[in-house]
Amino acid sequence: MQKPEALARTMDLPDIADVQSMPDHRNIDIDKVGVKNISYPIVVLDKFNGTQNTVARINVYVNLPFRHKGTHMSRFIEILSEFRRNISIKNIQSILEETRRRLHAQSAHIELSFPYFIEKEAPVTHAQGLMEYICSMKGSLAENGHIDLVVGIKVPITTLCPCSKEISQVGAHNQRGEVRVQVRFKKFFWIEDLIRLVEESASCEVYALLKRQDEKFVTERAYSNPMFVEDVVREIAQKLDANDNFIWYAVESENFESIHNHSAYAFIESHKA
Numbered sequence: 001m002q003k004p005e006a007l008a009r010t011m012d013l014p015d016i017a018d019v020q021s022m023p024d025h026r027n028i029d030i031d032k033v034g035v036k037n038i039s040y041p042i043v044v045l046d047k048f049n050g051t052q053n054t055v056a057r058i059n060v061y062v063n064l065p066f067r068h069k070g071t072h073m074s075r076f077i078e079i080l081s082e083f084r085r086n087i088s089i090k091n092i093q094s095i096l097e098e099t100r101r102r103l104h105a106q107s108a109h110i111e112l113s114f115p116y117f118i119e120k121e122a123p124v125t126h127a128q129g130l131m132e133y134i135c136s137m138k139g140s141l142a143e144n145g146h147i148d149l150v151v152g153i154k155v156p157i158t159t160l161c162p163c164s165k166e167i168s169q170v171g172a173h174n175q176r177g178e179v180r181v182q183v184r185f186k187k188f189f190w191i192e193d194l195i196r197l198v199e200e201s202a203s204c205e206v207y208a209l210l211k212r213q214d215e216k217f218v219t220e221r222a223y224s225n226p227m228f229v230e231d232v233v234r235e236i237a238q239k240l241d242a243n244d245n246f247i248w249y250a251v252e253s254e255n256f257e258s259i260h261n262h263s264a265y266a267f268i269e270s271h272k273a
Contacts, residue, residue, distance in 0.1 A: 027066045034061035035076045042087040047190040056114035062105035075102050096141035106143035122207055122214040129208025152182040155195055157202035162226035174222050177255040184248040201235035203227045229253040229266040237268045247272050
């Protein structure tokens with residue numbers, strides 16, 4: 001809501017042409033129009049600390065009927081400014097409803113990507129460090145009021161090659177990889193829990209800080225738990241299938257190979273009944 005002095009200044013402004021609202025002669029609807037690649041500070045929910053400050057890259061769009069020449073770009077920024085201290089799965093629908101209302105649109109869309117940090121203990125020494133995970137939220141509000149929400153995460157992992165272990169007299173090659181998971185869901189869930197599900201599905205998880213005792217543990221843990229990228233996506237899919245909250249998921253795993261000049265990759269998508 002505008003402050004009285006700001007409202008007064010607005011009322012004193014002279015009327016100028018609203019070019020965006022003028023008619024367009026081509027009679028073509030536009031599916032999405034808006035602002036993209038906005039870097040903005042936001043506050044998101046944190047399972048262990050209540051909230052967390054981060055910086056998001058944000059895209060916001062609405063549809064534009066054929067009768068209008070353009071949309072009002074400044075209104076997108078105004079809405080983001082109003083909601084920036086409370087961005088979460090819980091209020092994406094409210095942001096989209098306000099966007100649709102303010103821009104007189106039938107549909108609205110938002111995409112956010114942001115780094116999320118979790119304080120993580122090393123497995124043996126319990127030395128603490130901050131692990132970064134890239135999270136995303138995508139929301140679409142249709143003309144009929146249907147809301148579609150997709151939450152995504154990127155999680156670094158370690159894998160050890162089962163074939164290399166089987167055929168080698170000594171050792172086996174391992175590599176760091178990345179798992180990308182997207183989910184549709186019935187009710188609120190914590191990002192931390194989805195990250196944990198992924199980390200438990202790899203040969204070993206990645207840590208921010210490791211002492212020698214921790215490195216020994218990680219090395220031996222991976223060696224005792226070899227996995228292909230195929231194993232990783234199947235493990236994650238099995239766990240998501242067992243959780244009734246997730247109604248759709250897409251899981252991809254990519255290994256940045258240590259002895260090959262390419263990455264290994266696997267992907268699973270599932271629409272649950």
